[in-house]
Amino acid sequence: MIARLIEGVPRRALILLGLLLVALLAAPLLVGDYGLSVLILVLYFAYTGQAWNVMMGFAGQLSLGHSLYVGLAAYTAAALYVHFGIGPWLGVWIAIVISMAAGLVIGFLAFRFGIGGVYFALLTIAFAEFTRVGFDHFTWVNGSGGFFLPVAQYSVNDALNLRGSPTMFYYILLAITALAFVFCRWLLTGRIGYYWLAIREEPEAAQTLGINVFRYKMIAVAISAGMTALSGVFFAFYYNNLFPEQIFSMNRSIELILGPIIGGVGSLFGPILGAFVLTALAEVLNDVMVALGYELPGIKLVFYGLCLLAVVMYLPNGIWPPLRKWLGLGERL
Amino acid sequence: MSTAPLLTVAGISKSFRGLRAVDQASLTVPQGGIVSLIGPNGAGKTTCFNMIAGVFRPDEGSISFAGKNIGGLRPDQICHAGIGRTFQIVKPFKDLTALENVIVGALRTERSTRAAKKKAEGVLDQLGMLDKRDQPAGQLTLPERKRLEVARALATDPKLLLLDEVMAGLRPTETDQMVTVFRELNRKQGLTILLIEHVMRAVMALSQHVVVLHHGQVIADGAPEQVVRDPSVLECYLGEEADI
Numbered sequence: 346m347i348a349r350l351i352e353g354v355p356r357r358a359l360i361l362l363g364l365l366l367v368a369l370l371a372a373p374l375l376v377g378d379y380g381l382s383v384l385i386l387v388l389y390f391a392y393t394g395q396a397w398n399v400m401m402g403f404a405g406q407l408s409l410g411h412s413l414y415v416g417l418a419a420y421t422a423a424a425l426y427v428h429f430g431i432g433p434w435l436g437v438w439i440a441i442v443i444s445m446a447a448g449l450v451i452g453f454l455a456f457r458f459g460i461g462g463v464y465f466a467l468l469t470i471a472f473a474e475f476t477r478v479g480f481d482h483f484t485w486v487n488g489s490g491g492f493f494l495p496v497a498q499y500s501v502n503d504a505l506n507l508r509g510s511p512t513m514f515y516y517i518l519l520a521i522t523a524l525a526f527v528f529c530r531w532l533l534t535g536r537i538g539y540y541w542l543a544i545r546e547e548p549e550a551a552q553t554l555g556i557n558v559f560r561y562k563m564i565a566v567a568i569s570a571g572m573t574a575l576s577g578v579f580f581a582f583y584y585n586n587l588f589p590e591q592i593f594s595m596n597r598s599i600e601l602i603l604g605p606i607i608g609g610v611g612s613l614f615g616p617i618l619g620a621f622v623l624t625a626l627a628e629v630l631n632d633v634m635v636a637l638g639y640e641l642p643g644i645k646l647v648f649y650g651l652c653l654l655a656v657v658m659y660l661p662n663g664i665w666p667p668l669r670k671w672l673g674l675g676e677r678l
Numbered sequence: 679m680s681t682a683p684l685l686t687v688a689g690i691s692k693s694f695r696g697l698r699a700v701d702q703a704s705l706t707v708p709q710g711g712i713v714s715l716i717g718p719n720g721a722g723k724t725t726c727f728n729m730i731a732g733v734f735r736p737d738e739g740s741i742s743f744a745g746k747n748i749g750g751l752r753p754d755q756i757c758h759a760g761i762g763r764t765f766q767i768v769k770p771f772k773d774l775t776a777l778e779n780v781i782v783g784a785l786r787t788e789r790s791t792r793a794a795k796k797k798a799e800g801v802l803d804q805l806g807m808l809d810k811r812d813q814p815a816g817q818l819t820l821p822e823r824k825r826l827e828v829a830r831a832l833a834t835d836p837k838l839l840l841l842d843e844v845m846a847g848l849r850p851t852e853t854d855q856m857v858t859v860f861r862e863l864n865r866k867q868g869l870t871i872l873l874i875e876h877v878m879r880a881v882m883a884l885s886q887h888v889v890v891l892h893h894g895q896v897i898a899d900g901a902p903e904q905v906v907r908d909p910s911v912l913e914c915y916l917g918e919e920a921d922i
C-alpha cells in the first residue's frame with residue numbers, strides 16, 4: 346500500500362513534502378499568535394479545498410454548495426456537545442454520517458435523473474440555501490440567533506473535548522490536512538481514482554468500459570461530504586459560534602473552492618498551495634496596507650478577485666501544474 | 679470454428695423524433711466469426727451498435743448474447759457481459775496518458791492497479807502503441823486515438839468486439855496492420871468481431887460475412903464477394919460515395 350502511494354513520485358517531491366511538513370510542525374514556535382491564526386486559516390482552507398477537490402477535481406462534479414456539509418457537521422457536533430455532553434471525537438462520526446447522507450440525497454436526485462454540469466451545481470446551491478433557511482427557524486439550535494459553545498480557558502488543553510489553545514487546534518488541523526493529502530493520493534492511485542478520472546473526462550466511454558458511473562459518482566459525493574464534515578466540526582469548536590446566515594452561506598461555499606481553483610483543480614497539492622497563496626498573501630497584503638496607513642476593509646476580496654482573474658486568464662489549470670512541471674515533480678501530485 | 683451464434687439481433691428498431699433510424703434490423707454473429715456491417719452514411723449502423731451496447735433501448739425487437747437476453751441492460755452491464763465497443767467519434771480520456779486510458783479498461787478484470795498496468799502495456803504493445811504510453815491521449819493523432827479506442831476496449835477482455843469505423847483515415851499500410859492485428863486476435867484468442875467499416879479493403883480482407891444496412895433496413899446479407907455484386911447494394915451507394 347505504501348509502495349503504491351510513493352510509486353512514480355520523484356525523490357525530490359518526497360523531500361520537498363518532508364521539508365514542508367517539518368516547517369509546518371515548527372511554525373508555532375516561530376510565528377506569533379497572529380501568524381498562527383493565519384496558518385490555521387490556511388490549513389482550514391487547504392483541507393476543505395482538498396475535500397471539495399475529490400468531487401470536482403477527481404470525479405468532475407461541480408459543487409457550489411459545500412457550505413451545506415460544513416454547516417450540518419458544525420451544528421451536529423456542537424448540538425451534541427452542548428445538549429448531551431457528547432464530545433467532538435464521538436460527535437464527529439455522527440456529523441460525518443449526516444453530511445454524507447445529505448450529499449447522497451443530492452447525488453441521488455441529480456445522478457438518477459441525469460442532472461449534470463451547471464444544473465447539478467445549482468442543485469447543490471439550492472440545498473445549502475434551503476438548509477440555511479431551515480436552520481434560521483430551528484429553535485433547538487437557537488435559529489437565526491446563533492448557537493454558542495461555552496468558551497474555555499486557554500490555560501489548559503483538553504484535546505478530548507477540543508477545548509484549548511490555538512496551538513492545539515493548529516496541530517490537530519495539520520494532522521488532518523496531512524492525512525487527507527495521503528488519503529487522496531491513495532484514492533487517486535487506486536481503482537476508484539482511475540474510475541473517477543475516466544468519469545470526469547468522458548462519462549460515456551467510462552460506462553462502456555464497465556464502470557458503474559452512478560455508483561462511483563455517489564461514492565465521490567459521499568467521501569467529499571464526509572471529509573468536509575471534519576471542517577465543520579473543527580469550525581464549531583474553534584470559533585465557538587455558529588450562525589446559519591454565515592455558515593451555510595454561498596459566500597462560504599465559494600470561498601472554500603477558490604483555493605483549489607487557483608492552486609489547480611484535480612491535482613493533489615493544488616488545493617494546499619492555493620490556500621497558502623490566497624489566505625497568507627491576502628493577510629500579508631492587508632498588513633502591509635495597514636502598516637502604510639491605509640485601512641481598506643475590502644482589500645482581501647479585491648485580492649481574491651485579482652488572483653482568480655489572473656489564474657483564469659494566464660494559468661487555466663491553476664498555478665500548481667506548471668510549477669510542478671518546472672520543479673520536475675511528475676504528473677500526479 | 680463453431681457456428682453457434684454468439685450475438686443474435688432480431689428485428690430491432692429505433693426512431694428519433696419520428697425518423698426511423700433503424701427499422702427491424704436482424705443479424706447474427708457466429709461464435710469466433712468476423713462480420714461486417716456496411717452501408718451509406720446515416721444508414722443506422724452506429725445506432726445499431728448503440729442498441730447492442732446498451733446506450734439506447736430498442737423500440738422493438740430483441741438482442742441476445744451468449745444465449746442470454748441483453749436488451750435493456752446498461753452499457754456497463756453489457757461490458758461485463760463480454761461486449762467491448764469503440765466509438766466512431768472517439769472519446770479518449772484526454773488528460774490521462776495512453777497507458778492510463780487502457781488501464782481503466784484493464785481494471786474490469788484485473789484486481790490490482792499493478793496487474794491492470796501490466797495488462798494494459800501488453801495490449802498497447804499488441805497495437806503497436808507502446809511508444810506512446812506516456813503521452814496524454816489528448817495529444818495523440820486521430821489514427822492513434824482510434825487505435826487507443828481499440829486498445830481500451832480490448833483491455834476489458836471482451837468475447838465480442840464492436841468496432842465502429844476504426845480504420846477511417848488510416849493509410850493503406852496502417853489499415854493492413856490493423857487487419858493483421860484483428861486477424862490474430864480472432865485466430866489466437868478466438869475473439870468474435872462485428873465491425874462497421876467503410877474501408878472495403880479491410881472489409882474484404884477480414885469478414886466472412888457482410889450485412890448491408892440502408893435507411894435502417896437490412897438490404898443484403900451474405901458472403902463479401904456476393905454482397906458487393908448485389909445490384910441493390912450498388913444502387914444504394916450510387917450518389918452517396920464511390921468507395922465500395
Ligand SMILES: Nc1ncnc2c1ncn2[C@@H]1O[C@H](COP(=O)(O)OP(=O)(O)O)[C@@H](O)[C@H]1O
Pocket residue numbers: 694697699717718719720721722723724725726
Ligand atoms: N442520438 C441521436 N439523436 C437523433 N438522431 C440520431 C441520433 N443518432 C443518430 N441519429 C440519426 O439516425 C440516423 C442514423 O444515424 P447513424 O446510426 O449514426 O448512421 P451511420 O452510423 O450508419 O452513419 C441519422 O439520420 C442520424 O442523424
Ligand SMILES: [Mg+2]
Pocket residue numbers: 723724725766
Ligand atoms: Mg456511424
